Amino acid sequence: MIERTGSPTQQEHELLKLQHAPPLQDAARPSSASTLQSTAQPSHSKAESLNLIYVEWAEGDPENPYNWPKWKKAMVAFVGVFLxxxxxxxxxxxxxxxxxxxxEFGVSPTLSLLGVSLFTLAFGLAPMALAPLSEVYGRWPVYMGSYAVFCIVQLPNALTPTFAGVLICRFIAGVGASTGSAMVGGTLADMYKANERGMPMAFFTSATLFGTAAGSMYAAYVVANRSLGWRWIFWVELIINGASAVFMVLALRESRGSVLLSRRAKRLRKETGDDRYVCAADAARESLLVLIRYSLTRPFFLLFCEPTVALFSIWASFAWGLLYLFLVAVPIVYREAFDWQGGKASLPFIAMIIGALLGIALSPVQDRLYLRSARKHNGVGRPEARLYMSIIGSLLLSFGMFIFGWSAYGSHAHWSGSAVGILLGTFGIFTIYSAVFSYMSDCYGQWTSSALAGQSFLRNVFASAFPLFGRQMYANLGNQWASSLLGFLALALTAVPIALFIYGPRVRRASKFAASDD
Known part of the structure; x- marks a missing residue:
């Protein structure tokens, strides 16, 4: 432990002036007090009159998450990826x-899909309020509290006698599950330095794709079993959630460095009776309501005022919307073209698992390309070097949609053709999501969490909307032309990474928030 007395240094004040709000996803910054993940500028007079003692990490401190043993990092990372x-x-x-x-409730099939849309909409909204709680109280209580909500709400969801009750429960479940989407990237950043984060982030990215495939297959077979029915989807969720909660309590550890330092300072105040012990984040932190206000406003400012954030958000949101569109498109295509009924109609999602595995396997290629760029630029990689694989992946997403639709056309069509389309599309979604996270982390520094929160909100809005119009689109345009329309849009959006690869440095120089190469 390092103890430093007096007021913050001039460099620290400059950092504090820039950081008026807590990270929403804590994407790419250490959590030690030496980097001051703080939220407001502390008073000079207070620091000088009290002669505060700032508690910071010492070199090699075993309590610093960056210095945890590999097994402990892996254990916490596994819990996060599982969430x-x-x-x-x-x-x-x-x-x-x-x-x-x-x-059962006498509503239209499209209206019924609101249960998916409200869940994903909660994914985009809830983290903006939950993230400041993790800044003040730590990640562990936010994870556990939200997961408890996710577990408990499965019971009324399985028992509710009304459709309105189903929708309310689905939104609440989305709030509870949102930390599994929004906070895990920050947890990995708490423990792994930027050059160590490649594979953990690859597993984090692929976990959503694995979950989409696994959830589709298990739910399809549950519903196909008429002795069980749709309510058993939530009974199974309740059973799995309950067992997982025990595992979480045993394996999850607090990883946010500023919170750990705050606890250490509190312990020192109690042991010594000296109230001057503080960590920099506590000395600079605004009230919780102020933190929430910043968390709710800054992401939208960057989303609408920063061209890079806006373009990347549209690109990633469209890809994420296609992921959720597969939920309605795959069963439609395979039932109509190949007469795959019941649980069998979900088996093409195995191709999604293979696509995600391919993304993990090729992640080191992107890492090597980035390191090669760093060697050419005095050891500092340019953000544009994060885009190599995503340009290829964006093209493959487009081609995958064409293959998915047209391979199911004609009397001699084979199911494997459309499965290849799903595989290529999934790989493309994987590379796009990874690139957006990495590029924004490199570009926006202390603004990273707000930039990512803005794109996360838009991404989940797209995900909530696509299933609602997907059924009608495939019914009106037909399987082939509906897929082709999406393929053409994906092809057009490939211009986003290509344009930023070429003009990114110029765009960053013109930005008030993005880092430039100068």
Whole structure:
């Protein structure tokens, strides 16, 4: 431990002036007090009159998450990735019972899909309020509290006698599951330095794709079993959630460095009776309401005022919307073209798992390309070097949609053709999501969390909308032309990474927030 007395240094004040709000996803910054993840400028007079003692990490401090043993990092990372996987299952499993829910409550199949849309909408909204809580109280209580909500709400969801009750429960479940999507990236950044984060982030990215596939397959077979029915989707969720909660309590550890330092300072105040012990984040932190206000406003400012954030958000949101569109498109295509009914109609999602595995396998290629760029620029990689694989992946997403639709056309069509389209599309979605996270982290420094929160909100809005119009689009345009329309849009959006790869340095120089190469 390092103890430093007096007021913050001039450099620290400059950092504090820039950081008026807490990270929403804490994407790419250490959590030690030496980097001061703080939220407001502390008073000079207070610091000088009290001669505060700032508690900071010492070199090699074993309590610093960056210095945890590999097994401990892996354990906490596994819990986070599992939460992401499970939240994805919770998001998509409902879709396979939507038709039965519509029949039971006398609503249209499209209206029934609101259960998916409200869940994903909560994914985008809830983290803006939950993230400041993790800044003040730590990640562990926010994870556990939200997961408890996710667990408990499965019970009324399985028992509710009204459609309105189903929708309310789905929104609340989305709030509870949202930390599995929004906070895990920050947890990984708490423990792994930027050059160590490649594979953990690859597993985090793929967990959503694995969960989408696994949730679709298990829910399809549950609904197909008429002795169970759609309510058993939520009974199974309740059972799995309950067992997982025990594992979380045993394995999850607090990883946010500023919170750990705050606890250490509190312990020192109690042990010594000296109230001057503080960590820099506590000395600079605004009230919780102020933090929430910043968390709710700054992401939208960057989303609408920063061209890079806006373009990347549209690109990533469209890709994420296609992921959720597969929930309605895959069963439609395979039922109509290949007569795959019941649970069998979900088996093409195995191709999604293969696509995600391909993304993990090729992630080191992107890492090597980035390191090669760093060697050419005095050891500092340019953000544009994060885009190599995503340009290829964006093209493959477009080609995948064409293959998905047209391989199911004609009397001699084979199911494997459309499965290849799903595989290529999934790989493209993987590379796009990874590139957006990495590029924004490199570009926006202390603004990273707000930039990512803005794109996360838009991404989940797209995800909530695509299933609602997807069924009508495929019914009106036909399987081939509906898929082709999406393929053409994906092809057009490939211009986003290409343009930023070429003109990115110029755009960053013109930005008030993005880092430039100068």
């Amino acid at each position: 992401t996987f499970h939240s994805a299952i919770g998001a998509v499993c409902y879709a396979w019972g939507a038709d039965d829910i519509a029949r």
